[in-house]
Amino acid sequence: MGLVGFSLLLFTYYTIWVIILPFVDSDHVVHQYFLPREYSVILPGIAALILLLCVGTFIGVVTRKNRKPKVD
């Protein structure tokens, strides 16, 4: 259940950041809770890279562990 809540939270935060904030006046209070807009593209990009890294490392480790020893 925590994972459901986390993904909903992430979705709401990102939606507000990307879609709603550009239409809000720049001197509104809510802008201080959100990073500058460049980060809204950079951060998911970095997260995707880290995810790919983790997946690749996992596959590498499992393949290395299950490699059969060479039969003479």
Next chain:
Amino acid sequence: MILCGYNYIVLVKHQFTLGIRALKFPIILIDMTKLLEWVFGISVIGAALALVTFDLLDMRLPEACREVARPMPVYLLLVFGCYSLTLVAYGVATFNDCEEESKELQAQIKEAKEDMGKNVLKK
């Protein structure tokens, strides 16, 4: 519009079928497969995005619209990821244990072990 030759090829999972049904795609003279539907939908969305991002028709859109359209591909990807994560997490959270079947199985295992023991002794 007439729906004809609606052949389905089940290439994608259940949740994708739901999404395209909601758009109510009416079809024309070719056999419309699910793949074709998806390609069509994605190219329409991609064309609309490209139009706004690169200002291809020289529409003088307000600056805010262009600022919304710029991170749109990343946003759509993230929304899709969140949606799948929610579905998977919800399925895992509402997965129920079968208490009775578990007890029955344990009883059967015990019975089988006793039977095996008896057979060895009879020899």
